[in-house]
Structure formats: C-alpha cells, structure tokens
Amino acid sequence: MMRAKYRFRRKVWPVLLGFICVLSINPAIGAPAHGIALHGQPKYGLDFKHFSYVNPDAPKGGEARFAAIGSFDTFNPFNIKGQAAAGIGQLFETLMTSSADEPFSEYGLIAESVDVADDRSSVTFKLRPQARFHDGSAITADDVLFSFDVLKTKGSPAYRLYYANVAKVEKLDERQVKFTFSAGENRELPLIVGQMSVLSKKYWESRDFTATTLDVPVGSGPYRIERFEPGRFIVFKRDENYWGKDLPVQRGLHNVDRLRYDYYRDVTVALEAFKAGSYDIRVENVAKQWATGYDFPALSKGLVKKETFAHQRPSGMQGFAYNLRRPLFQDPKIRQALAYAFDFEWSNRNLFHGQYTRARSYFDNSELAARGLPSPDELAVLEPLRKELPPEVFTTAYEPPSAKDDAELRSNFQKALQLLQEAGWVFRDRKLVNAKTGEPFRFELLIAEPTWERIALPFARNLERLGIEMAVRTVDSAQYENRERSFDFDMIVNVWGQSLSPGNEQREFWSSAAANQPGSRNLVGLKNSAVDQLVDSVVAAPDRTSLVTRVRALDRALQGNYLVIPHWHIPYDRIAFWDKFGYPTTVPMQGVQLESWWIDPKKEKVLGQQRSSQLEKTK
Structure with a gap:
C-alpha cells in the first residue's frame, strides 16, 4: 500500500519492487505552490497538462485481471490486523501525489496548493473545492485532521514514526489545514504529510479503526469496490464521476474500467492459471520461471508478450x-x-x-x-x-x-x-555446539x-x-x-x-x-546509536550532495553490522501479459507504471478471435 517513498496511498495495479523524498524552495518562497521537491525545483510547472510518461489520450474501458496470493479478510489497509484485499489502496486519495520521473517531487491531488513556511517549520494545504468522497460529501479540513489523528493513534506503527515530528495540526478554515513541526531539520516532513491518505470522518468515526472489516469503506479514489467474495476475488470498477479525473496528475492514468484480483494458493498455481488465460498480466519475480516457465503455445503464437522494462530506481x-x-x-x-x-x-x-x-x-x-x-x-x-x-x-x-x-x-x-570458533562455538560429534553450554547451533528459516x-x-x-x-x-x-x-x-x-x-x-x-x-x-x-544518528542526518540533509554522502555513510554502517x-x-522489471494492452513508450526512472496502461480495443478483439479459434480446434 506504499509506493515510492513508502507512502501510505493507493497503488492501483500490482506493486513493483522497488518503490521517496520532500521540500523545495519554490520561486516564491513561502507562497502557495502547485508542487514541491525535496531538493531543487519540481520538474513540472504550474500549467503542466500531464506527466510525460503517460498517454493523455489513452482510451478508457475493458477489464484487466490479476493474481493475488493467499487470501484477504479486511478492507482496512491502515492497521496491522488481517490481510488487506489486493488493490484496496486505490479507494483512498492523498493530499499530494508523486511523479515517477523525478527522485522525489509531489504535486497537489486533494490539495489544490501547498504553502511551506520560509523556515520549513510548517506546511499549509488548501483543499480543492471539487474533492469528494464516494458518498458525494466534500473533503474538508475536518477530514484531514481526523485522518491524521486516527492514523497516528490507531493505525500501523509506521504512522507514529512517520508523523513523530508533527507538533500540531490545526484547521484554518473549511479548506485549509496547517501542520506545524517540532524543532530540528527534517526536510521531508511537508511531503511526508502530503502523502497522507485522507479518510472520511463521517464514515470512520463510528467504527473501530483498529479492527478488520469487510464493510465497503467510503473512499475518494478513482475506483470503487463492485463485488467480492472473501478470500477468493475482488472486482473494482472505475468511477466515471471521479472528481479528480481531469487533474493533470491523473490524466492518462486509471484507464481500465474494471480491475479484478483472483486469489491463488501459491505462485506456481498462479503461473499455470496465467498460461490458461485466467488472468491477463503478471509481474514475474522468479528468475527460473522467467527463463523456463513461459514455454507454452500462446507465447509462441504471439498471444502473450514477455517484456522487460529497465528502470533507474535503487534495488534496495x-x-x-x-x-x-x-x-x-x-x-x-x-x-x-x-x-x-x-x-x-x-x-x-x-x-x-x-x-x-x-x-x-x-x-x-x-x-x-x-x-x-x-x-x-x-x-x-x-x-x-x-x-x-x-x-x-x-x-x-x-x-x-x-x-x-x-x-x-x-x-x-x-x-x-574461524569466526564461529572466535564466537565461542566448537565441533563435537560433527555438530557445532556452544563451547560453554554444549547447546547445538540450530535455527529456523521462515518462508511464505x-x-x-x-x-x-x-x-x-x-x-x-x-x-x-x-x-x-x-x-x-x-x-x-x-x-x-x-x-x-x-x-x-x-x-x-x-x-x-x-x-x-x-x-x-x-x-x-x-x-x-x-x-x-x-x-x-x-x-x-550510531545508526540512529546517521538516519537523523539523512533526514536532515539540506541538499542533494549532502544527502548522497550521508546515505553512503549509513550504507556503510548497515553493511558493517x-x-x-x-x-x-536486477535493473529491470519482468512483465508477461496477454496481448490486449497498450502502454506508453516512455518508462520513467521509477520503472514501468502499470496504472498508465490501457486496454487496446483492436488488440482485445483480435486476441478474443484467436483464442476462440484455438478453443474450437481443441474441441
């Protein structure tokens, strides 16, 4: 549910490995801006029409089917209980949203503008008047205040760490919220706050936020839950009345009418289901499967494509x-x-x-x-x-x-x-044992x-x-x-x-x-304690040069421990898909953005005809 900077927001299509940043000095320092960057200026200016890695004229329509592994038992992805349904994060919008072709810049989504104090001690967001929840109610400052409080007090522990340096949140009016930060250098905080999902106070305040739930929540994103069967599948339908569909940050995204996630027992079963045509697109993370697991007729006949997409994001x-x-x-x-x-x-x-x-x-x-x-x-x-x-x-x-x-x-x-002996372990009866206690050296590797x-x-x-x-x-x-x-x-x-x-x-x-x-x-x-101080120094880095230096120092400390x-x-993403998709020719530095893909009506028609013909031949 976190993308790029591990932010808590939606990722409509399956998350790719890899997935950072905040605060710039804008041309008018301290004045409301459309976007901010961690260092330097945002790439996209005030009047930009869309991100450069999308097709703004991509057709809307069709259905894309995906695989998920295991099961799900909750539609609340914000706490640590239960297994959240695949794709559920797409229901919830954030104050700002990142671009995928910059190290870290963010642009207004629910927020119409962002105003960072000259001394970086606070940030003020002004909400868009057209921003709406799925029940038609306006997104207000009260919803932002409620969201911050409930996430920090009842959400995943990560929120408490992320928001630890937010000293105060106050409502300036119905559409403006100010976040004031505690003393100390933390250049990311304005956009860390900007990554916050805004939840409906009206919906959540009467419910137990710490519990699992299969009640369909009220969101504000481009998709709604259409139907589901617990643990088996979930289908999302694109909201034709989505309030943000014409925003520059959303143009060319969310092109597919329906997204369906079917659950499978394990990745082996899921691969066989893909080859049988039970779902449409697969991000492959197993090298052996990529090398040998796709030798099936649909690939050789061109019905399935198998592509790699280079990226420039850190591998982690x-x-x-x-x-x-x-x-x-x-x-x-x-x-x-x-x-x-x-x-x-x-x-x-x-x-x-x-x-x-x-x-x-x-x-x-x-x-x-x-x-x-x-x-x-x-x-x-x-x-x-x-x-x-x-x-x-x-x-x-x-x-x-x-x-x-x-x-x-x-x-x-x-x-x-030699190292084990220096640590106090010796060989006895072909077993490594503790020299003092005689306890054998054994442990468990847990895998899923x-x-x-x-x-x-x-x-x-x-x-x-x-x-x-x-x-x-x-x-x-x-x-x-x-x-x-x-x-x-x-x-x-x-x-x-x-x-x-x-x-x-x-x-x-x-x-x-x-x-x-x-x-x-x-x-x-x-x-x-040294790692703690190095992490703090990374957070406080005043510019890109010092950030690189401090991250390298942190890297050395982690390696040495x-x-x-x-x-x-690997420096690329491996994706196999049935040939009914169109996608932009530009792949941004963060890697392929599946939410920018679309269903190509002509390809879908041809694919359907070929699969029908193949089915007839097997009868």
Whole structure:
C-alpha cells in the first residue's frame, strides 16, 4: 500500500519492487505552490497538462485481471490486523501525489496548493473545492485532521514514526489545514504529510479503526469496490464521476474500467492459471520461471508478450535477514560467518540462469550506494561515531563472500569456522555446539512461498557442512505475516525497498525506537546509536550532495553490522501479459507504471478471435 517513498496511498495495479523524498524552495518562497521537491525545483510547472510518461489520450474501458496470493479478510489497509484485499489502496486519495520521473517531487491531488513556511517549520494545504468522497460529501479540513489523528493513534506503527515530528495540526478554515513541526531539520516532513491518505470522518468515526472489516469503506479514489467474495476475488470498477479525473496528475492514468484480483494458493498455481488465460498480466519475480516457465503455445503464437522494462530506481536490499532479538544472532561474528555458507554464484548459475547481480549495498543500482573506502566527506560524517561503529567500516570496502568454484567455497567454510570458533562455538560429534553450554547451533528459516525452498535448501546443506542445522519452514501467508509483525522468527527472507531520496522511512527500517514496535519494518531488531544518528542526518540533509554522502555513510554502517546475507537484484522489471494492452513508450526512472496502461480495443478483439479459434480446434 506504499509506493515510492513508502507512502501510505493507493497503488492501483500490482506493486513493483522497488518503490521517496520532500521540500523545495519554490520561486516564491513561502507562497502557495502547485508542487514541491525535496531538493531543487519540481520538474513540472504550474500549467503542466500531464506527466510525460503517460498517454493523455489513452482510451478508457475493458477489464484487466490479476493474481493475488493467499487470501484477504479486511478492507482496512491502515492497521496491522488481517490481510488487506489486493488493490484496496486505490479507494483512498492523498493530499499530494508523486511523479515517477523525478527522485522525489509531489504535486497537489486533494490539495489544490501547498504553502511551506520560509523556515520549513510548517506546511499549509488548501483543499480543492471539487474533492469528494464516494458518498458525494466534500473533503474538508475536518477530514484531514481526523485522518491524521486516527492514523497516528490507531493505525500501523509506521504512522507514529512517520508523523513523530508533527507538533500540531490545526484547521484554518473549511479548506485549509496547517501542520506545524517540532524543532530540528527534517526536510521531508511537508511531503511526508502530503502523502497522507485522507479518510472520511463521517464514515470512520463510528467504527473501530483498529479492527478488520469487510464493510465497503467510503473512499475518494478513482475506483470503487463492485463485488467480492472473501478470500477468493475482488472486482473494482472505475468511477466515471471521479472528481479528480481531469487533474493533470491523473490524466492518462486509471484507464481500465474494471480491475479484478483472483486469489491463488501459491505462485506456481498462479503461473499455470496465467498460461490458461485466467488472468491477463503478471509481474514475474522468479528468475527460473522467467527463463523456463513461459514455454507454452500462446507465447509462441504471439498471444502473450514477455517484456522487460529497465528502470533507474535503487534495488534496495533483499537477503536472509537475522533477528537480532535472538541471542544466537547477537554476535556479529556469527552473522558474518553464516554468509560464507551461502553460495550465490552456484545459485545464479543453476537456479537463476545467470540473470542476477549480487547485492552488496542497501542502495544498489544508484549513486547512493557506498563503494570502495569512505571518501573524505563520508569520513567527516562517520568519524564522530567511530566508537559505536565496527572498525571495518573505516578500513575495509564491504563485499559479500563469493565463490567461483568449489575450492573457493571450501576456503569460505574455513573462514566461517574461524569466526564461529572466535564466537565461542566448537565441533563435537560433527555438530557445532556452544563451547560453554554444549547447546547445538540450530535455527529456523521462515518462508511464505515454496519457491524459496529451492534456494534455501542448498544453503541449509552448506550450513550442515559447518555443523549447523537450519530448518526451513514454509507457512501460509496469513501465519507468515502475523509472525513477521510480532518478530516471531529466527531468520526470514526480507526486502527493504529504497528510493532515490531516502529519508524518514529509514527510521522505521533501522531506528532503535522501531526495534520493539510490533509491525515496524525494523525486522532485524537493530539498536545502534550510531545508526540512529546517521538516519537523523539523512533526514536532515539540506541538499542533494549532502544527502548522497550521508546515505553512503549509513550504507556503510548497515553493511558493517552484518544484518543480512545479501541476495541479488536486477535493473529491470519482468512483465508477461496477454496481448490486449497498450502502454506508453516512455518508462520513467521509477520503472514501468502499470496504472498508465490501457486496454487496446483492436488488440482485445483480435486476441478474443484467436483464442476462440484455438478453443474450437481443441474441441
């Protein structure tokens, strides 16, 4: 439900990996503006007609069908209870909206204009008079105040972290709301607030916001729920009377009349359903499936297209993530040691068909990634924190262990054993045990998709050679999400998506305050005062140059703490689709924007005829 800067807003079509930023000095400082940027000026001027990566004349109509995995039991995506229905975020509009072809700029959506104080101590939004909820009622300042309060007090813990520096919210009149910030540099706050979903006070104030619900909520977005069957499917219908359809930020988007999400047990079943024509478009995240899983007649006959779309967004970090709340993983030498048992090169050759690049940075595929030894500017940021950081942050360029052949893998095992022995573990009866207690070294890797078993099991076999027992446990999506929220795991596979302008979301990822807050994204449980200060410095970065320097310094601190065993990344999106879609030729830096696609009537007609002809031949 968060896009780009991990904002809490809709994403109409399936979210792509990857998914940052706020506040600029506008030509008239302190004057109402149509948009703002984190650094510099917004790309699009006051009179812009539409974003450059959309087709403003895209036809409306048709139905697009998608797959979702698992089940759903709630239409409230703002708390941590239950499984929210796929696509539900599209019901709720935000004060402002981001463009996909800038590091981080936002433009008015519900807000007609935004006014940032000269000293950045406050921001005032003026609401559009035509902004309406689905029940026809106007969106007012009272709804904005209610939304802020209910999200911060009863919503996901992430909201409390995001809005922690908002000192006061006040209604100036029916269409104006002012947010005042606490002291300190936090350049993102105006647009962090701008990303807030505005909820209907009239609808929600009489309901339990902390509960799950399948009552259809009153929203304000371009789609409404048309019908659903709990846990099986949900259909959204485009609102022809949507109040924002002619806004420049919405022109060329939301072109499909109906969006249907059907639920499948797992990704393997879902792929077979796609090949059978049960749904229309699929974002592929499994390299083996992309390489070998689409060999079926519809593809060879051109009925299905299989395309890659390059992007320029940071890859973030995916990896086997340790839970530092577990005593077993509190020694960094142990965390460092286990990484030597993961053979990425073997996996890439044998499982991924050579498609991936090894992850080494939390901000790979961008200028934000730390490389080599720290620069003088980075050292100036890191030096005051030297006592709280691992020494290698200053002396060693981080690289995850690699092994081009069996000889290098054996060498890696020896390095791992040396680190484990230094941490107090010894071999007894072919098992690694604690030298003092005799307790065997064993833990559990928790996964939610059987697809991960083919990657995890070879890793487990390598660990077994070190005398370590790693059990691989696959659970359903609901159980997985509950255990993740409560930090009830030893190790999981996790992805920290990053943006081109990191900021406040890093507090939820890494801060000590988030470590023991159920539902936060600090899944590893990191508590490190140096990292806390580095995150604060990123949030307070006054310009792009200092932001890049401070993010690189943060990257080094995260690398040096060995929080994960890094996996891999690719600089493009893989999408397979039945050939009935049109889409813009321009792909923005944030990657393909599926909500800008449309149903091409001619392609849809031809596809229907070809599929009917094929069906007749099989009778």
